[in-house]
Structure formats: structure tokens, C-alpha cells
Amino acid sequence: MYVKVILRERIKRAPTVESFRFAVEEKISFLPGQFCQVIFDEKNPSDKELNKFLSLSSSPTKDYLEVTKRLSESRFSQKLDSLKPKDEVLLKIPLGTCIFKDEYKRVIFLIGGIGITPVASIIEYIMDKNLDTDVTLVYSNGREEEIAFKKELDAWQKINKNLKVFYTVTELAPKDKTILYSRINKDVLSKNVCDVPACVNFIFGPPKMVEAMENLCLELGCCKDNVKTEKFIGY
Numbered sequence: 594m595y596v597k598v599i600l601r602e603r604i605k606r607a608p609t610v611e612s613f614r615f616a617v618e619e620k621i622s623f624l625p626g627q628f629c630q631v632i633f634d635e636k637n638p639s640d641k642e643l644n645k646f647l648s649l650s651s652s653p654t655k656d657y658l659e660v661t662k663r664l665s666e667s668r669f670s671q672k673l674d675s676l677k678p679k680d681e682v683l684l685k686i687p688l689g690t691c692i693f694k695d696e697y698k699r700v701i702f703l704i705g706g707i708g709i710t711p712v713a714s715i716i717e718y719i720m721d722k723n724l725d726t727d728v729t730l731v732y733s734n735g736r737e738e739e740i741a742f743k744k745e746l747d748a749w750q751k752i753n754k755n756l757k758v759f760y761t762v763t764e765l766a767p768k769d770k771t772i773l774y775s776r777i778n779k780d781v782l783s784k785n786v787c788d789v790p791a792c793v794n795f796i797f798g799p800p801k802m803v804e805a806m807e808n809l810c811l812e813l814g815c816c817k818d819n820v821k822t823e824k825f826i827g828y
Contacts, residue, residue: 595632596621598658600680606741610707612650612661613676615684623653623687625718626711626795626823630685631660633672645669646688648710648797648825650742652717658684661710661741691795691823695724699792702730703777703806706739708798708825713742715795716756720749728756729786733777733802735764740772759785779809790814793821800824 598615605611623629628648634640651659664670676682693700693715702712709732719726734740737760746758761773761781775781782789794815796806803824810820 594686596684596686597681598684600676600678600682601657602678603676606661607663607739609665610661610663610739610741611674612659613673614651614657614659615682616657620656621658621686623649624692625653625715626692627687627689628711628823629658629660629688631669631673632683632685633669635683642668643672648689648714648823649687650710650713652714652721654718654721658686661707661713663707663741689823691797691821693718693795695722697726697793699727699788700729701786701789701792701794702728702732703794703796703810704730704732705777705798705802705806706734707741708796708802708823709741711797711823712795713745716746716749719756720753725755727792728753729792730756730758731761731777731781731786732758733761733763735762737762737765737767737769737772757785777806777809779813782809782813790816790819793819796820796822798825800826 598617601614601616628646630646632644634643647660650661664674704712750756750758761775763776766774794810796803803822807820
């Protein structure tokens, strides 16, 4: 369905990553992991430059909707960046089938960059619902300053003993020695993650990263049904 929402606030998540939190007239139902389409060109729905898909980074339990994007020089990013509180935006929502289900007892997220957005929604949902799901997040970025939602993830870890987060960076050795200087690979998983094939594995991120992580999961013995993927295209 199509809904009009009103920008409530903007939240900086990293130097180039920002969240846009929208107020809604009535609570909109969606499932953790789903996404929406932000429509700036209402007259031309097929305009791929101005009407783009963004994951929801807020939990379905909240009374607002939030999307998060790494801002660039694209026309779509510029339109987002021009938004001010009380501006109205059209969304098509909900979309997507790569979702978390309450019955999942053990989940692993293998995530690259802006792929963290649906994960933030899912973890916040698990926290708000007080689910006893065992969650492991392995989250890779180029540099440590690019780690979006780190403040929230660190805080959630302190509250929830069932949540473990491992950060990796690939371009520059981190100052924070708790951050791994490595890509997500078999060695990183074998040292930090227990029994990958027994878990439901979610992979969100750029297509090449998703394909590499999917192959890694299959190599470690995961069945295809336990590997849920969403490729982020057009970022």
C-alpha cells in the first residue's frame, strides 16, 4: 500500500550514513527485515533514479517508520538530504520476504556496510518483544568510523546476554583492538561463531558480498533453507 509519512527527525549513524524517522497517522504493520520504496517522483512510478527501495531500520514495535541510507551524490540521496522536519514523503510499504520469524531460536547475521539497516530493525524487535533468540552479528565495514549503529549495537549487547556482535574492518587497521582487521571468512567464523549450520543465517548487503557469504555458509555445511539473503542494489 501507499502511505504519506511526515519527517520527524534525522539521526546521524556514521559520517555518510543517516537515518530518517517518519511519523505516521496510523501504525503500519510490517515484518522485521522488510523494506519500503521511497517515492519522490509520484507522477512517474517507474523512475528508478528518484523512487528507490530502502530497508526499514526501525522495529515494527515502534510508532514510527525509519529508513537509513549512506548518502551519496545521486539525485535520490540529494532529495533525501534536502528533507526537513515536517516534510511529507510517499512510501510504498511493506515489501520483501527475507524476514525474521519469532520461532527462530538461533540466528546469525553476516553483514556488509549498509546491509546493517534491516538487522537493526530485527534486533530491536527481538529486544522489544523480549524474545530469547540467540543472536550473533558479524558486521564488516571498510573503516571503523563507518560502522553505522555501533552505539546502539554496543548498548543492546550490554542489555541482552543472548546478543553477540563482532565488528570487522577491511581497509585500515582499527584503533579499537576489539574490532577485527579482516574480511568475514571461514577463519573469523570458526574462531567466533558456534555451529553455523544449526542457525538461520541472514545475509544483507551488496550483491558480491552476499554471494560470497552465501557460498561460505554452504561451504560450512548450511542447508540452503537456512540461508536467507537480500541483495542491496543501486546504492
